[in-house]
Amino acid sequence: EAQVTQNPRYLITVTGKKLTVTCSQNMNHEYMSWYRQDPGLGLRQIYYSMNVEVTDKGDVPEGYKVSRKEKRNFPLILESPSPNQTSLYFCASSSTGATNEKLFFGSGTQLSVL
Amino acid sequence: EDQVTQSPEALRLQEGESSSLNCSYTVSGLRGLFWYRQDPGKGPEFLFTLYSAGEEKEKERLKATLTKKESFLHITAPKPEDSATYLCAVQPSGGFKTIFGAGTRLFVKA
Numbered sequence: 001e002a003q004v005t006q007n008p009r010y011l012i013t014v015t016g017k018k019l020t021v022t023c024s025q026n027m028n029h030e031y032m033s034w035y036r037q038d039p040g041l042g043l044r045q046i047y048y049s050m051n052v053e054v055t056d057k058g059d060v061p062e063g064y065k066v067s068r069k070e071k072r073n074f075p076l077i078l079e080s081p082s083p084n085q086t087s088l089y090f091c092a093s094s095s096t097g098a099t100n101e102k103l104f105f106g107s108g109t110q111l112s113v114l
Numbered sequence: 115e116d117q118v119t120q121s122p123e124a125l126r127l128q129e130g131e132s133s134s135l136n137c138s139y140t141v142s143g144l145r146g147l148f149w150y151r152q153d154p155g156k157g158p159e160f161l162f163t164l165y166s167a168g169e170e171k172e173k174e175r176l177k178a179t180l181t182k183k184e185s186f187l188h189i190t191a192p193k194p195e196d197s198a199t200y201l202c203a204v205q206p207s208g209g210f211k212t213i214f215g216a217g218t219r220l221f222v223k224a
Contacts, residue, residue, distance in 0.1 A: 042216035045213075090158070102160035104160075
């Protein structure tokens, strides 16, 4: 089954403790992206990647890191999480990122930073 | 600044009561406008892509239309299973970002 898999589904952590949220897709997609979703603000793009070793900042990249060493994986790293990073996070992928390419989303990771 | 605004924030309908959701956008140039559906606890699911003013797309009870400044998602004779949050997104020309609106939460009562 074609899918985008995120782990973990829920995560509670404390301020300053490094964490990684994993994202993997099995569709051989070139384009992958991370979003955070907050009430009243909608989905905001954190980082995106057009292909292996190619990443770029979205609208809210501060406090986040990403890497794209393999085509299928695009982990999101929070090196020193803070409470304002408490949010619902989604990973998404599409074939090329071009105009006619719909995004496939994972099921989300609910992160709470205490 | 590129921006997407959806209205209303929430919409309550009776089963069979048709209505429309609005998405207005401000972008320097439009590569594509997308509609997604999001159920509670799940990621958004693609519905439509529209590319140019005057274009229309249909799927079951949903019909999406596009003008130069806004898009509408028309829901004809909705059913309770149409209850969800509907997200509008635009992809400006000259880049590969996708900008989402805050969504419209639709509740359809039987």
